[in-house]
Amino acid sequence: MLLRQRTSANIRRDAIRMAVQKANAGCLACAQSYFKLAKQHGSSEEEIAQAIEKGARAGGKGISRRDMLKLAAGVVVGVALGADVLAPRRAEAASAYYWGTDSNSATCCNLPQNFYIGRFGYGTTGSTLFFNTSAAQAAGKSGTYIYWGLVGPAIRPKKTTPYNWGVKQADTAIKQWSSNANAQYVGGTTIFADIETGFGGWKGGNSRFYNNNQQVVQGYLDTIAGNSSPAFHPGIYITLNDWGYFFGTAFRPTQTFVLWIAGCFTCGSQICAPCPACSSTESDVENLLQTSVGNTILGGSQMVLWQYWISNCSCGDFNVAVQNPALGFTPVSSSTTYNSGC
Numbered sequence: 001m002l003l004r005q006r007t008s009a010n011i012r013r014d015a016i017r018m019a020v021q022k023a024n025a026g027c028l029a030c031a032q033s034y035f036k037l038a039k040q041h042g043s044s045e046e047e048i049a050q051a052i053e054k055g056a057r058a059g060g061k062g063i064s065r066r067d068m069l070k071l072a073a074g075v076v077v078g079v080a081l082g083a084d085v086l087a088p089r090r091a092e093a094a095s096a097y098y099w100g101t102d103s104n105s106a107t108c109c110n111l112p113q114n115f116y117i118g119r120f121g122y123g124t125t126g127s128t129l130f131f132n133t134s135a136a137q138a139a140g141k142s143g144t145y146i147y148w149g150l151v152g153p154a155i156r157p158k159k160t161t162p163y164n165w166g167v168k169q170a171d172t173a174i175k176q177w178s179s180n181a182n183a184q185y186v187g188g189t190t191i192f193a194d195i196e197t198g199f200g201g202w203k204g205g206n207s208r209f210y211n212n213n214q215q216v217v218q219g220y221l222d223t224i225a226g227n228s229s230p231a232f233h234p235g236i237y238i239t240l241n242d243w244g245y246f247f248g249t250a251f252r253p254t255q256t257f258v259l260w261i262a263g264c265f266t267c268g269s270q271i272c273a274p275c276p277a278c279s280s281t282e283s284d285v286e287n288l289l290q291t292s293v294g295n296t297i298l299g300g301s302q303m304v305l306w307q308y309w310i311s312n313c314s315c316g317d318f319n320v321a322v323q324n325p326a327l328g329f330t331p332v333s334s335s336t337t338y339n340s341g342c
Helices: 002-024 028-040 045-058 065-076 133-139 162-179 207-226 240-247 281-291
Strands: 098-102 115-122 144-149 190-194 233-239 258-262 301-309 318-321
Touching: 002 028, 002 045, 028 045, 115 133, 115 162, 115 190, 115 318, 144 162, 162 190, 162 207, 190 207, 190 258, 207 233, 207 240, 233 240, 233 301, 281 301, 281 318
Parallel strands: 098 115, 115 144, 144 190, 190 233, 233 258, 258 301
Antiparallel strands: 098 318, 301 318
């Protein structure tokens, strides 16, 4: 039995390695066969995704990085690989951006549902409100993530430091990730902190508030990043104005995070509303990403997701990502601490 397990492990390793090599060489049919072999010998989706991500970063002469990411997404969600994998699709005609919604919003008007981010709670309280199961099912488990309403230090429990208040909230979010009634839909291992006045406890506009606010965030980021089983990436959802108001533009946490930016050209005149259907929505968003929004940096972390439309304007909450959600959102560190892309 032990020998058989070692043999299967070797087969999995070699099959995945060959699959990535063949994909880089442009032979998708070959890659398909090797991935099938790896799965037959017990290879997990996570193992395959990690190998493909390394291959995507390495690139290859026969397949572009964008097409390698398409290939990866197909494998992770169980789509059969073939010539149609690299065929142009409306969502990716111009670039490898990914489209999604959050909270109560599901996609509409022919926009793709590549990912979905729903709320699992706030403070130290779990919740099933603001989670759209239809959107989660459309995005698939690997493309579904959660956000957590982070409460500020002004209403923290007695005898609790601001840092430990961030820790307590992160601990609850981690527990909810696996125990919430909607946990069955979630596979994405980035947990976003939603930082805004609506969750309470945030005061700003003056440097005397900065330190306590910063400590809550630091405690949250350290705890999410320090979890080992599973390993999480911390994320932050925030507007550019709130970042400066609560923390000051010089704040740089010791942990990098997945930046989900809001309030930057959101619902602006340069973007056609996603609902009702508008043929230029995607190109409008892509143009702003390439010329301005994509340059946004807060706390030394560069933008990965952007909420370009919000339900207060109409339609719902619509987002775009520059990373493949099926492979997991990861922080992008910058030597610059702060830069406005708005």
